[in-house]
Amino acid sequence: MRLNVRPGGDVPGSVTTLGEIEAIAAERNYYRDSVALLRVRLYRRGARPTARLEELQRCLASAEQRLRAARAEPRLARRR
Numbered sequence: 001m002r003l004n005v006r007p008g009g010d011v012p013g014s015v016t017t018l019g020e021i022e023a024i025a026a027e028r029n030y031y032r033d034s035v036a037l038l039r040v041r042l043y044r045r046g047a048r049p050t051a052r053l054e055e056l057q058r059c060l061a062s063a064e065q066r067l068r069a070a071r072a073e074p075r076l077a078r079r080r
Contacts, residue, residue: 038050
């Protein structure tokens with residue numbers, strides 16, 4: 001589980017920087033692309049979904065949830 005941390009401290013906070021949101025969005029895009037690519041490979045082979053695909057789908061869902069939560073939080077205007 002990831003906690004948002006205020007700059008300069010190690011106390012969990014509810015403030016998210018734009019850079020953190022961009023990083024989470026990039027992670028979400030990576031998992032979305034990985035899932036799509038693996039689905040195509042499996043479809044071409046006529047194979048059934050694998051444990052790797054299921055793992056990537058869980059990671060994608062987690063990243064999407066974190067991105068929604070980060071976008072809903074107040075933001076710091078500056079980037080880190």
